[in-house]
Amino acid sequence: MxxxxxxxxxxxxxxxxxxxxxxxNDGEIVGFLGPNGAGxxxxxxxxxxxxSATEGTIRINGYDILDEPIKAKKQLGYLPDVPPxxxxxxxxxxxxxxxxxxxxxxxSRKAMLNDIVMTVQIKEVYKRLVKNLSKxxxxxxxxxxxxxxxxxVLILDEPTVGLDPxxxxxxxxxxxxxxxxxxxxxxSHILSEVSAVCDRVMMINxxxxxxxxxxxxxxxxxGNSLQxxxxxxxxxxxxxxxxxxxxxxxxxxxxxxxxxxYDIKVKGRDEADIRELIFTTLAHxxxxxxxxxxxxxxxxxxxxxxxxxxxxxxETLSVTMVEGTDEKEAE
Amino acid sequence: MSAIVKKELRTYFNTVTGYGFLGFFVxxxxxxxxxxxxxxxxxxxxxxxAGSMIMFLILVPVxxxxxxxxxxxxxxxxxxxxxxxxxxxxxIGKFIAAAVLLLIGIAITLVFPYLLSRSGQLAWGMTFxxxxxxxxxxxCLISVGIFISVLTDNQIVAAAATFAAVFLLxxxxxxxxxxxxxxxxxxxxxxxxxxxxxxxxxxSTKNITVAGIFAIIGYVIMGVLYFINPNIYDGVxxxxxxxxxxxxxxxxxxxxxxxxxxxxxxxTFTCAFLYFTVNVIEKRRWS
Numbered sequence: 001m002x003x004x005x006x007x008x009x010x011x012x013x014x015x016x017x018x019x020x021x022x023x024x025n026d027g028e029i030v031g032f033l034g035p036n037g038a039g040x041x042x043x044x045x046x047x048x049x050x051x052s053a054t055e056g057t058i059r060i061n062g063y064d065i066l067d068e069p070i071k072a073k074k075q076l077g078y079l080p081d082v083p084p085x086x087x088x089x090x091x092x093x094x095x096x097x098x099x100x101x102x103x104x105x106x107x108s109r110k111a112m113l114n115d116i117v118m119t120v121q122i123k124e125v126y127k128r129l130v131k132n133l134s135k136x137x138x139x140x141x142x143x144x145x146x147x148x149x150x151x152x153v154l155i156l157d158e159p160t161v162g163l164d165p166x167x168x169x170x171x172x173x174x175x176x177x178x179x180x181x182x183x184x185x186x187x188s189h190i191l192s193e194v195s196a197v198c199d200r201v202m203m204i205n206x207x208x209x210x211x212x213x214x215x216x217x218x219x220x221x222x223g224n225s226l227q228x229x230x231x232x233x234x235x236x237x238x239x240x241x242x243x244x245x246x247x248x249x250x251x252x253x254x255x256x257x258x259x260x261x262y263d264i265k266v267k268g269r270d271e272a273d274i275r276e277l278i279f280t281t282l283a284h285x286x287x288x289x290x291x292x293x294x295x296x297x298x299x300x301x302x303x304x305x306x307x308x309x310x311x312x313x314x315e316t317l318s319v320t321m322v323e324g325t326d327e328k329e330a331e
Numbered sequence: 332m333s334a335i336v337k338k339e340l341r342t343y344f345n346t347v348t349g350y351g352f353l354g355f356f357v358x359x360x361x362x363x364x365x366x367x368x369x370x371x372x373x374x375x376x377x378x379x380x381a382g383s384m385i386m387f388l389i390l391v392p393v394x395x396x397x398x399x400x401x402x403x404x405x406x407x408x409x410x411x412x413x414x415x416x417x418x419x420x421x422x423i424g425k426f427i428a429a430a431v432l433l434l435i436g437i438a439i440t441l442v443f444p445y446l447l448s449r450s451g452q453l454a455w456g457m458t459f460x461x462x463x464x465x466x467x468x469x470x471c472l473i474s475v476g477i478f479i480s481v482l483t484d485n486q487i488v489a490a491a492a493t494f495a496a497v498f499l500l501x502x503x504x505x506x507x508x509x510x511x512x513x514x515x516x517x518x519x520x521x522x523x524x525x526x527x528x529x530x531x532x533x534x535s536t537k538n539i540t541v542a543g544i545f546a547i548i549g550y551v552i553m554g555v556l557y558f559i560n561p562n563i564y565d566g567v568x569x570x571x572x573x574x575x576x577x578x579x580x581x582x583x584x585x586x587x588x589x590x591x592x593x594x595x596x597x598x599t600f601t602c603a604f605l606y607f608t609v610n611v612i613e614k615r616r617w618s
Contacts (some may be wrong), residue, residue, distance in 0.1 A: 020419070025509075045409070048413035049412065049413055050408075050412045050413050051616050070417070071415075073413060073415040078410075080406060080410075080411045080413075084405070085405075086338075086405065086407060088345045089341070089345065097334060097338045099526070100338070101410075102414060102415060164444050176395070
């Protein structure tokens with residue numbers, strides 16, 4: 001359990017983190033989402049005790065990071081944005097050093113390291129020098145380091161940056177798996193990543209939390225209620241036929257492709273799943289559907305909206321994800 | 332703490348640093364042993380120690396340049412400071428590792444006095460006191476090197492600055508002997524020192540009032556002292572500078588005298604610089 005209250009960090013006149021408060025419950029996977037320089041890393045550095053807060057408190061499982069740093073840090077595993085590995089050690093030496101550093105008892109060490117090595121899959125490089133490892137393996141060794149000592153809370157700063165697509169998928173699966181036993185906080189500037197891995201998302205911009213929602217809430221809003229349909233034939237007739245249903249709020253031509261096909265944007269009412277309805281309606285009218293896809297881009301756009309909205313007007317800070325999406329859809 | 336000591340020692344011997352240090356240490360000591368003892372047919376091993384002290388110029392930077400600068404460059408400092416370990420333990424751990432390497436070097440060179448004792452009368456007591464003083468002086472310089480290493484994330488800069496600092500400390504006797512001793516120069520010197528302290532207070536607290544109070548109190552004390560007894564200002568610069576002369580403190584050890592005040596001096600000096608190092612790290616977290 002992590003409790004952050006009124007956290008502020010100033011670097012001279014620059015306010016990196018501006019009075020943010022949040023709570024992360026046991027067993028949750030929470031994502032910090034924000035553009036580069038939003039204050040994600042600074043917040044994480046304060047949570048791990050690497051930086052001190054200008055104001056505010058951080059409690060890890062009830063221990064204040066300033067008053068009882070050793071106890072609080074024992075609850076934490078931290079993977080910084082650059083994996084903190086020593087090039088001139090082998091993976092084995094490195095992990096043993098981490099065990100020493102975190103005060104892991106000799107008796108339980110072997111079993112624990114075995115476990116970790118299996119979890120993050122670094123068995124094949126265990127005896128190699130860290131400096132000869134690829135970025136992906138270094139990242140995994142960094143993660144292994146965070147897992148040493150079996151901390152309840154894991155803080156992962158952009159864990160997938162610099163990895164290739166296959167490694168990204170593996171890393172996400174790994175984080176999901178770790179989330180079963182640990183409380184995880186991770187940061188990212190990639191929306192799809194956060195929504196793929198996290199239970200809850202906090203959007204951070206310019207040192208403030210601008211929106212927070214569960215991933216389910218996010219994906220529902222994106223969901224299947226907004227579809228882009230490409231049809232062949234009379235697009236206007238298709239719109240007319242679709243518009244009559246109670247579940248469909250609107251159907252309008254998004255573009256006339258000029259080759260006898262039309263893109264139609266169909267919006268469901270009250271976030272209803274309208275895919276079947278679209279199919280049966282148009283099938284009945286003999287209008288072939290060439291493609292049908294949910295408009296997922298909206299999430300990214302909503303994200304940008306939240307952020308840009310803040311840039312334009314600081315008063316609209318309370319703007320939430322929902323409003324962001326609605327605005328988009330209202331257009 | 333032991334984790335840090337073990338890790339630093341491992342790094343010394345995983346890289347060329349440890350072997351390079353020991354090799355160079357034994358080589359230079361051996362050279363002075365040949366010239367001061369063998370060729371000169373002299374049974375006083377402390378001559379060799381005094382002569383070979385010059386190599387601290389090279390060896391202290393070699394030992395200390397990497398310790399904190401490399402952690403900062405590799406970003407592994409985040410690992411250390413986020414681990415459940417006190418900053419003090421980290422600093423002391425690194426210091427102990429460097430001191431241990433120096434101790435290993437000194438232990439290897441025990442073979443030289445042993446050779447002397449085989450072929451003549453060697454005053455073992457005097458030799459051990461000399462070696463002890465030599466070690467104490469070494470750890471003083473190491474603490475300075477560690478302090479410099481924490482100020483930068485560039486090993487080369489750390490090495491060059493440490494070289495300069497060790498050079499100044501070893502030359503301090505020469506510098507202080509040519510320093511002005513008049514009351515006027517002392518007052519100017521102290522005014523600058525007080526101003527520097529006030530400036531440091533200002534940069535660390537960002538509070539002009541507190542810094543101003545510091546400066547005013549300092550100048551008031553100076554003024555009062557001047558009216559009570561102006562002679563107190565005689566040769567202040569020399570006194571202050573010679574306090575930093577780690578070399579002059581070695582003289583007693585060289586003569587085989589184990590003087591408590593010199594041991595205390597070396598320990599105080601070392602602790603002060605380690606304390607500064609801890610403070611720099613702590614302050615960085617708050618800035």
